[in-house]
Amino acid sequence: MTNEVLTPASEEEAAEIIRETAAKAGTLEIAGGATKRGIGQPFEADRTLSMAKLSGITEYNPAELVLTAKAGTPVAEIEAALAEAGQMMAFEPGDWRGLTGANGVPTIGAVAAANISGPRRISAGAARDGLLGVRFVNGSGEVIRNGGRVMKNVTGLDLVKLMAGSWGTLGLLTEVSFKVLPRTETEATLVIHGATDSDGANMMAAALQTSAEVSGAAHAPETVAKRLGVGAGSATLLRLEGFADSVAARLDRLRAALPGGADADELPEAQSRPLWAQIRDVAPFAGSVSPLWRISVAPMAGHDVAAIVLRDVDGEAFFDWQGGLVWLQLADESDASADRVRAAVAKCGGGHATLVRAPEAVRRSVPVFQPQAAPVAALSERVRTALDPAGVFNPGRMVFHGSRKAA
Amino acid sequence: MNQIRFLEPRADVVARRDEIRAGLANLVPADCLVTEERELVPFETDAFTAYRRVPLAVVLPETTEQVAAVMKYCSERGVPVIPRGAGTSLSGGAIPQEDAVVVGVSKMARILEVDFENRTARVQAGVTNLRISDEVSADGFFYAPDPSSQLACTIAGNIGMNSGGAHCLKYGVTTNNLLGVKMVLHDGTIIELGGKALDAEGYDLLGLVCGSEGQLGIITEAVVRLIAKPEGARPVLFGFDSSEVAGACVADIIAAGIIPVAIEFMDKEAIDICEAFAHAGYPMDVEALLIVEVEGSDDEMDAMLARIIEIARRHNVKRVKESQSALEAAQIWKGRKSAFGATGRIADYICMDGTVPLGQLSHVLRETTNIIEKFGLRVANVFHAGDGNMHPLILYNVNDPAEAEKAEAAGMEILKLCVDAGGCLTGEHGVGIEKRDLMLHQFSETDLNQQMRVRAAFDPGWMLNPSKVFPLDLAMRKAV
Numbered sequence: 001m002t003n004e005v006l007t008p009a010s011e012e013e014a015a016e017i018i019r020e021t022a023a024k025a026g027t028l029e030i031a032g033g034a035t036k037r038g039i040g041q042p043f044e045a046d047r048t049l050s051m052a053k054l055s056g057i058t059e060y061n062p063a064e065l066v067l068t069a070k071a072g073t074p075v076a077e078i079e080a081a082l083a084e085a086g087q088m089m090a091f092e093p094g095d096w097r098g099l100t101g102a103n104g105v106p107t108i109g110a111v112a113a114a115n116i117s118g119p120r121r122i123s124a125g126a127a128r129d130g131l132l133g134v135r136f137v138n139g140s141g142e143v144i145r146n147g148g149r150v151m152k153n154v155t156g157l158d159l160v161k162l163m164a165g166s167w168g169t170l171g172l173l174t175e176v177s178f179k180v181l182p183r184t185e186t187e188a189t190l191v192i193h194g195a196t197d198s199d200g201a202n203m204m205a206a207a208l209q210t211s212a213e214v215s216g217a218a219h220a221p222e223t224v225a226k227r228l229g230v231g232a233g234s235a236t237l238l239r240l241e242g243f244a245d246s247v248a249a250r251l252d253r254l255r256a257a258l259p260g261g262a263d264a265d266e267l268p269e270a271q272s273r274p275l276w277a278q279i280r281d282v283a284p285f286a287g288s289v290s291p292l293w294r295i296s297v298a299p300m301a302g303h304d305v306a307a308i309v310l311r312d313v314d315g316e317a318f319f320d321w322q323g324g325l326v327w328l329q330l331a332d333e334s335d336a337s338a339d340r341v342r343a344a345v346a347k348c349g350g351g352h353a354t355l356v357r358a359p360e361a362v363r364r365s366v367p368v369f370q371p372q373a374a375p376v377a378a379l380s381e382r383v384r385t386a387l388d389p390a391g392v393f394n395p396g397r398m399v400f401h402g403s404r405k406a407a
Numbered sequence: 408m409n410q411i412r413f414l415e416p417r418a419d420v421v422a423r424r425d426e427i428r429a430g431l432a433n434l435v436p437a438d439c440l441v442t443e444e445r446e447l448v449p450f451e452t453d454a455f456t457a458y459r460r461v462p463l464a465v466v467l468p469e470t471t472e473q474v475a476a477v478m479k480y481c482s483e484r485g486v487p488v489i490p491r492g493a494g495t496s497l498s499g500g501a502i503p504q505e506d507a508v509v510v511g512v513s514k515m516a517r518i519l520e521v522d523f524e525n526r527t528a529r530v531q532a533g534v535t536n537l538r539i540s541d542e543v544s545a546d547g548f549f550y551a552p553d554p555s556s557q558l559a560c561t562i563a564g565n566i567g568m569n570s571g572g573a574h575c576l577k578y579g580v581t582t583n584n585l586l587g588v589k590m591v592l593h594d595g596t597i598i599e600l601g602g603k604a605l606d607a608e609g610y611d612l613l614g615l616v617c618g619s620e621g622q623l624g625i626i627t628e629a630v631v632r633l634i635a636k637p638e639g640a641r642p643v644l645f646g647f648d649s650s651e652v653a654g655a656c657v658a659d660i661i662a663a664g665i666i667p668v669a670i671e672f673m674d675k676e677a678i679d680i681c682e683a684f685a686h687a688g689y690p691m692d693v694e695a696l697l698i699v700e701v702e703g704s705d706d707e708m709d710a711m712l713a714r715i716i717e718i719a720r721r722h723n724v725k726r727v728k729e730s731q732s733a734l735e736a737a738q739i740w741k742g743r744k745s746a747f748g749a750t751g752r753i754a755d756y757i758c759m760d761g762t763v764p765l766g767q768l769s770h771v772l773r774e775t776t777n778i779i780e781k782f783g784l785r786v787a788n789v790f791h792a793g794d795g796n797m798h799p800l801i802l803y804n805v806n807d808p809a810e811a812e813k814a815e816a817a818g819m820e821i822l823k824l825c826v827d828a829g830g831c832l833t834g835e836h837g838v839g840i841e842k843r844d845l846m847l848h849q850f851s852e853t854d855l856n857q858q859m860r861v862r863a864a865f866d867p868g869w870m871l872n873p874s875k876v877f878p879l880d881l882a883m884r885k886a887v
Contacts, residue, residue, distance in 0.1 A: 063658040064765045086664060115606065126606055128614060129583045144857045145850065150762040151794040152580055152834035154569040154618040155842075155849055156876065157858040161582070161614020165607060182664035205524040209547065211638045211703075243664075246707045253704070298525045298603035324525075324605050352608035370608040375598050380610045382864035387857070398609065 005031075007050040011135065011143060011174045017049060018172065019141030022390040029394055030168040032072055032107030035097050036114055040167055040397035041368050042360050051109060054174055059149070062087055066132060066149045067180050071109025071173040078108055082180055090181040091130045092118030092276075098286025099357060109173045115165030118280035119216035119239065122208070122321050124181070128164035133177035136163060138170075139388025149177050162383070168394045170387040184241035188251060189216070189272040191265040192236040192258070197221060197303035200236040201323040203258060205300060207238050208322055210257045212250040215241045216276050217322040219303075224284045224318040228275060231265070239276060279320055285329045290315070291336035291358040292329045297351030299324035305351075308344040313337045324351075333359065338366035345370075367400035411458060411499075411840045413874040416506035420463070420486050427486060428464050431508065434476040439514065441465035450491070450509050454556075455499035455841055462489065462503035467511045471589060471597055471627040474510060478625065479595025481508055487870050488593075490621035492533065492564025495556040497758060498839030500568060500620050500875060507873075510625055512563045518542050519628070526633045527586060527603050532563035532626045536570075539631065548633040551578035554835065555747060563626045569618030571835035573743075576793035577668040577702075578634065580835065582617040587630035590616065590623075593866045602630060615861070620837050621872040623865040637702035640668065642739045643712055645719045646693030646726030650674055650788075653695040654769045656722040657792045660699070660715055661765070667715070670793035671698040671743050674772070677750075677787040677800070678742075684749030687742030690726040697792065698743055746789045747800070754785075754802040755811075759818050761825025762796045762834035774824050775799050782817040784810070796834035797825065823848050838876045846878055859883040 006028075008014040021028055029045035031037070051072030059068040062085040069078055075093065082088055093111045097103060110116075112134070117126035124130075133147030147153060147160035163170060195203055200219035207214045216239030220228055225235035238254060240247050255261035267275060278284070285292055297305055302323035310317065315330035330337055341353045352370030355363065372380065381399075420427070428442045441447055442464050451459040463486070468474045481488050487507040494501050503509050512533035520529040521543055528539055528550065536557040539550040553572035554560055560570070566588065571580040578584065587601030600613040607613055616623050647653040650672075657670055673681065673689075673696045682689045689696060697719075701711040716727060730736040742749075750756050763771050772788060775797075779786040785802040799821055803814035822832050822842065826849045832842045846855060859877055863869070869884065877884060 061764075061766050063662055065661060066764065115611070117606070121605060125579060125583050128606075128611055129579060138857060142853050142857065145854050146858075148829070148831050149764050150796075150830050150834070152571050152575065152762045152791075152796045153831045154620075154835060154837050155831040155833050156838065156846065156855070157622075157861055158569070158582070158614055158618050159858065159861065161611045161617075162861070164614070165611050170610070181666060182661070185664060202524075208526060209523060209635050211547075211635050213637075243710065245710050246703065249704055249706055296604040296606050296608075298522075298527070300524045301603075321605055324603075350602050351604035354608075372609055373598065375592070375596050376600065376609070376612070379592075379598065379612065379864065383610060383612070383615075383861055386860040386864045 003045070003047055005048045005050050007053050009053045011054065011137065014049065014054065014172055014174065015137045015141045015143055018137050018139065018392060022140055022392050025390060026392070027395050028392055030172055032110040033074070033104035035100055035102040035104045035106050036110055037102065038100055039356050041400055042363055043394060043396040045395065049172065051107060057081055058175065065180055066177055068149060068175060068177040069108050070175050071107065073108045074105045075108055075111060086183050087180045088183045089130060089178055090120055090124035091127045092120040092280055093127060094118050094280040094282065096282065099282045099292065101289070108176055112164055112176045113166060113168050113173060119218060119276050119320055122217060123213065123215045128161050130179045131160055131164050131176060132179050134160050134163050134173055135175040136171035136173045139390055139392045144171070147177065151179055167397055169398050170384060171393065185243045186247055186269045187239055187241040187272045188247055188269060189267040189275060190238045190251065190254060190261070191230055191267060192260055193231060194233040195236050197307065200234065200319070201300055201303045203236050204322045206258055207254060210254060212240060212254040214238050218279050219319040219323060221316065221318065223316055227284045228278055230275065237275070239272060282327055284318055285327055288329065289359065290329050290331060291333065291362060292327065292356050293341055293353050294356045295326035295328055295341070295345060295351065295353045297324055297326065297345060298349050301348035301351070302326045304348045305344045308347065309337060309341055312340065333362065335366050336362050342370070364402055369398050371400065411844070412879055413460060413504050414879060416504055417485065420506040424463055427484065430480055431464055431466055431477065434480060435466055435468055435473050439467045439469060439473070441467070450503060453494040453496040453499060453501040455497055455502065455839065458499055458502050458840065460502060460504040462507050462509045463505060465509040465511060467514045469514050471591065474591045474625055474627055475595040475597050477508070477510055478591050478593060482594045482870060487873050489872055490563070490567065490625045492561035492567065493535065493559045495560045495564065496568065496839055497836045498833065498841040500837050500839035502840060504874060512561060512627065515627060523548065525603050527630050528633055529628065529630045530562055531628055533561050536560050536562060536565055543633055547636050549636050550631055551584050551634055552581050562629050562631070566617050566626050566629060567619065567621045568835065568837040571796065573669045573671060573791060576670065576791070577666055582614060584632045585613065585617055585629060586632055588613060588616060588626050589628035591625045591627060593624065593868065593870050620839065620876050622862055622876060623871070638704045639708060640700055640702045641708045641712065641730055642698050642700040642736055643715065643730070644728040644739050645697045645699070645724045646690040647695045647722065648693065648725055650695040650772050651769045652722050653697050656697065656719055658765065659718050659722070663714065663718060665711065665714060667699050667701050667793065669698070669700040670791070672788065672790050672792040673743065673746070674788040676785060677746060677789045680749050680753060680787055681742035681746050684752060685742040685745045687738050689742055693725050698739055743789070750787055750800050750802065755805040756800040756802050757814055757818050759797065759799045759801070759821050760833045760836040761822050761830055762794070763825050763828045763830035765795050767828040767830065768792065768795060771797060771824060771828050775821055778817055778820045778824065782813045784814060784817055795830065819845060840875055843876055844878055852881065855881060856883045
């Protein structure tokens with residue numbers, strides 16, 4: 001960050017900065033730990049607004065299953081407080097520093113703003129499902145409250161969901177309330193070796209159709225499985241969590257329901273927990289600068305999307321969320337094969353592809369976020385204007401304005 | 408009773424009634440349009456029956472394209488539109504008015520696709536909640552949100568009110584189980600949001616639409632998540648000497664790392680009413696009752712219930728009733744599920760829907776009793792203790808205007824109490840007209856103005872369900 005950095009010590013101070021910026025048609029880049037700065041269309045802002053001083057847990061009573069914290073609170077601080085009370089954020093937010101190569105401190109506000117959800121998304125919902133309430137400052141410098149600290153709430157429009165995944169383009173989140181759950185007593189993972197990507201998808205679908213309550217379903221082709229340290233050949237991974245007696249009973253049930261289930265390896269908690277942390281953090285593709293796509297499609301479509309792209313482009317993929325979340329790393333450094341990736345998504349029933357990692361020049365030349373149908377794009381822009389009329393926050397981060405190279 | 412106001416009907420629209428009716432007749436088949444005064448009557452209210460307004464016309468389209476044509480027509484002529492599912496709203500969310508066209512989705516009730524591998528169902532929005540679970544049950548799946556009205560209520564209405572139910576402690580509410588919608592905007596534009604993928608592209612407009620009470624558009628199709636059914640489910644019933652102890656027991660169950668699928672609470676008044684009606688075998692010598700349900704195989708349920716019963720014993724539980732059979736399980740639920748019906752037999756009632764943080768349950772119960780006593784009324788408390796969603800049923804006589812007014816006033820005080828305890832006005836019934844004028848108790852005017860600006864991004868002319876959710880005299884309403 002080369003431009004001026006402002007570090008307000010209170011929400012009111014932040015609101016004053018925003019009012020003043022809006023008045024002179026200025027712009028602000030919002031920075032939590034700045035570990036995801038490189039995600040989105042490259043954009044310019046006059047000044048940076050740092051969340052460093054808007055930090056700390058404001059309210060946490062474990063019996064209420066809700067935690068409220070200022071948006072700049074480090075995720076690690078929140079996880080430590082939860083661990084002490086035997087609780088967790090059920091949506092299992094990943095640490096993307098390996099992926100982005102940044103070494104700042106990830107904050108809880110960014111988890112909300114980027115809607116970051118880990119493997120348990122398939123059973124416990126996404127970050128946006130866990131997010132119960134927010135305080136934010138809109139583009140006019142007004143402090144807005146929405147949602148609350150309760151699990152059921154249909155009082156007025158749900159701006160909480162809107163803020164989740166808006167990448168700091170709608171407002172400055174200052175405080176977030178998340179639903180939390182008891183930490184699972186133990187866990188175990190079944191590892192089925194040697195399935196093709198397509199067979200792996202079938203296996204995961206079959207597992208999710210049982211009553212075993214699978215809380216993680218991922219598939220790694222051979223090269224990725226090797227990096228995850230789960231033995232030779234490809235690996236289809238199925239996680240069960242809960243009380244020890246229940247996990248044991250459900251493991252038996254799951255083995256019986258799957259072809260080849262009887263011979264599957266079983267990883268106990270000590271190996272299972274770090275394995276899923278690697279999947280959560282996208283560790284197999286950490287430490288690289290190659291373009292990386294995060295693709296969200298119907299679970300059974302994931303392997304097809306990857307196969308179509310990898311037929312023509314060098315790279316590799318692995319699959320989380322029962323196959324519906326594809327992490328696709330490509331060797332193509334010219335335009336990250338954006339058109340090819342999005343055509344594959346469209347061909348396989350639709351969904352979206354986000355280019356979460358690519359050199360700035362590539363991000364300048366292609367849409368980082370999935371282009372939307374015209375009426376939805378127009379509606380989204382009207383919604384953005386309703387929250388940030390002067391375009392103060394992270395201007396242009398989510399919208400591709402640049403023209404493609406001449407045909 | 409203090410009359411809840413509606414916006415003044417637009418005189419120019421009412422004056423053009425015949426012309427508008429004729430115009431609508433050109434857009435949909437004859438059996439999809441209702442204009443006879445007598446036939447309009449069933450649409451004059453919903454389950455919030457204290458208020459009735461006869462609409463200008465009712466359209467019951469068969470396709471999304473017909474909905475779009477009607478919306479475009481109404482938009483061009485400045486005619487307000489009231490979306491309607493099955494009309495089971497408890498907050499008046501579907502009550503029309505004289506200048507408005509009701510667009511009901513009841514004829515769009517087909518299940519379009521069931522996809523077990525991706526665990527989704529694509530349905531037309533007029534399909535009833537329970538029909539989805541019925542359709543997929545034989546294959547071992549269900550659709551999780553289960554509002555009490557699930558036999559009648561539609562998915563469109565569920566999305567409008569972000570409906571919950573007894574089992575959302577584990578499975579979440581509608582917004583957590585909705586993956587996509589096809590909807591028609593005010594001007595007839597058809598858009599699709601989401602699909603079979605698990606998260607949204609761009610802004611989460613789907614999350615915004617869910618719970619928006621028909622103000623942002625008309626939902627015509629939905630993609631919902633299916634979940635594999637558990638092997639079994641079994642409730643246990645506990646009787647306690649006081650509500651406080653029952654509340655403490657709930658807190659300890661959760662603190663022990665156990666999340667049952669449901670924790671239902673009933674107080675003495677509710678127990679008496681339900682037992683007299685359902686003969687469920689509830690203990691009559693206790694002050695509070697909990698129904699705790701767990702899921703899994705027999706062994707798993709045994710183990711889980713043993714843990715829960717041990718916790719209850721630490722709280723000196725007075726009565727424990729385990730169900731040894733499906734029949735006994737059904738018996739335990741029978742009383743709870745008939746609570747509203749049983750209450751309706753002995754008195755008229757209004758049902759509140761505030762939600763409070765779990766730590767505030769005892770306090771709110773105590774204060775609720777105080778408020779009710781102050782007004783000289785009776786209350787039966789039945790609610791989802793696991794998620795803090797209170798449902799006090801305030802008993803009164805609808806034919807006694809003074810008592811009815813007291814009941815409404817007591818209800819408003821209870822809702823304010825919920826907000827003051829850190830909760831909200833409505834957990835799953837919606838604001839509608841019922842709680843509209845309390846919105847400024849929970850939100851600042853700045854908060855509401857922001858919500859209204861977002862609303863205007865969808866409906867700039869304020870044509871969709873215009874009298875609902877936001878207090879009528881806020882300046883923002885006039886600004887758009």
